[in-house]
Amino acid sequence: MTPLKGACIIGQSGGPTAVINASALGCIEAALASEHITKVYAAENGIKGVLDDRLYIMDLEDSCELSLLKYTPSSAFGTCRYKLKDFIVDDTDYKRILNLFRKYDIRYFFYNGGNDSMDTCSKISSYLNQNNYECRIIGIPKTVDNDLLGTDHCPGYGSAAKFVATSCMEIYKDAIVYGTGSITILEFMGRNAGWLTASSTLATYKGFGPDLIYLPEIPFDLANFIADVSSIYEKKGDVLVAVSEGIKDKSSTYISAYFSDLTKHTDAFGHSRMGGLAAGLASFVSTKIDTKVRGIEFGLTQRCAAHIASETDIEEAYTIGRAALAAALGGATDQLVGFERIPGTKYQCRIKMFDLIDVATAEKKIPREWINAAGNGLLPAFIDYALPLIQGETKMPKEDGLPRFANLKKIMTWEI
């Protein structure tokens, strides 16, 4: 097949990760080097930048500065959570996209995101097809949630998992030092899939991690939870618990909603408050067990901790960005570029293409057989899966003892 000649756009979508920019870099570098790509654009705030004609010209960036994207967390070009309507219902957005693609002769579109972003790609692809506009559309996976179907794992997950496991080990050491008993409840991201929370078990594997882990995959029962915690507390005196923000009871009610009665109450200023799950569970436990109980909610840090990113994750994110471009040049379209794990004792992955339609909007859960019978811990199969993904240390350059992030010019098309 003769490679298609034209310009390309790369867009970033959904929540940031520590390595989403590494994927962008891989794709941009490969595009800049290709004789078939006439111009390389990055969309500001993903598809919103495409709709609003806000494109940064990558050809004008300094290549050294650009290369620092490999170690710069979060979405360098901005992101969005914008859902395209079905074009049968309303094709306004699609017309704008087609107009912009024509204006800049866009023949390659790369979208780096999670399941919703793959849905966006799939819809745009169908519309362009119907309008006989030739354009290769490739999804690049990205999510700390690790919940994309098809691909063995998602870039971003390994780094977030490494931060979670490392922090758990450090907090374990910290939480037990008074020798007077303690229960510490750590809350991690994950509404429907527990991959990130489960990675805390890697700390346990090294001897300093949670005693109990609760995932959205398993219905959560407060009475069982208290029994679990009490039993460990009586045995050890200190208990470390990891919970996923999305744990639900058997009626599919979020456990965090149990504590949201708080929102009916107001503080001194008359404002209502949302209670966090870790704080709510800690408060509940402290009425049942007389000891020091703490709830710690891991905030944004868990998804953007580039300083402790996994080298494996960084390199894979970069590689998959390059692979996306190579696949598109080779004729692929309407596909997600992902990983397939090669069986064997040594960890190895190969690039594999998946049809977008098969991965859009669905979520991959942790297999039941990787979770223990009691539903409060992970089995060795999960460790075999996750441990290779956190290997190796980042080579993030430092300046004054702090990260040296990429400092891009970000020149818009209308600025030249």
Add this chain to the structure above:
Amino acid sequence: MTPLKGACIIGQSGGPTAVINASALGCIEAALASEHITKVYAAENGIKGVLDDRLYIMDLEDSCELSLLKYTPSSAFGTCRYKLKDFIVDDTDYKRILNLFRKYDIRYFFYNGGNDSMDTCSKISSYLNQNNYECRIIGIPKTVDNDLLGTDHCPGYGSAAKFVATSCMEIYKDAIVYGTGSITILEFMGRNAGWLTASSTLATYKGFGPDLIYLPEIPFDLANFIADVSSIYEKKGDVLVAVSEGIKDKSSTYISAYFSDLTKHTDAFGHSRMGGLAAGLASFVSTKIDTKVRGIEFGLTQRCAAHIASETDIEEAYTIGRAALAAALGGATDQLVGFERIPGTKYQCRIKMFDLIDVATAEKKIPREWINAAGNGLLPAFIDYALPLIQGETKMPKEDGLPRFANLKKIMTWEI
């Protein structure tokens, strides 16, 4: 002076840090190598281990494993928050201490902690003196709060500051990516002194940090706070704010108490809840400014993040541990071993001894002249002070991509 011959104890006290074990290691290694020290003990849970005759024998540890203490966070031997009564009032504890010191022929006592620990040292020293028991007592500074008088800075602070500044840079990148406006409020440790919160300004210095910083040193006013935040929000669209947990209004009421009206309310289980400062302020701001507002409380991680410890801090912590032993062998007692900064453009510190009585219980605040006129940011003098303390990266050994902590035998005296 002929060096005193006898055994030594090292104890750890107060909240853990990333490098308190590096100080312990420096002291223990130097003690094991000294011909004047007959036996080296570490007290379990600080002074409580001394009272309860729970001493670990360091002479029986493997030296390679011991050396990993340099990169193992938190208090390896356990810590405590135990306040000795005045011995005029009640000398029960002191008698037990003297008995134990006689039993093991303890002639050197090293206590690694903050201001309260220095008070403990000072009291024990006076009592032993009055009872004509010769023992050299040396305090070793340690606190992420950095609030000990005398010494230029405290081991533990540089590493915590490096974590805070790095995390702020990463969160800054993450918080602004949607381009739809946001206000993010980060809460750091520090009840009375704002050193740790102030270190977030190092992120601002690198271009990715808080726009506003509020410290316990400056009376906090909610109306001014809202005006500050609104002004930045109108200018930039995204606002990052750092607050110290201990900010107070001009009547010295903790701002966190404004939101503790929550404790009067109960959740679905009838349990009361404590509200965090960041969450409370976020809730307040969201009623005044119509945008996405988040509050993030940095938990235990800020004091135990050994994975991003400052090499300068690690090496200084180790050095000061060795210096404590050298000073005691040289005849010093009743003193704190600290740092004095040598004036000049290049950062350099020398060891300096301070009388315990002068540092016990007092707290060092950030000088007013290092804070801007509006009281919501730091001036370059603070950066000159803090930046050298976060330089260099940890050489923490890894195993399976995760920290390899020291695994000590911890053999008690009565176990052999």
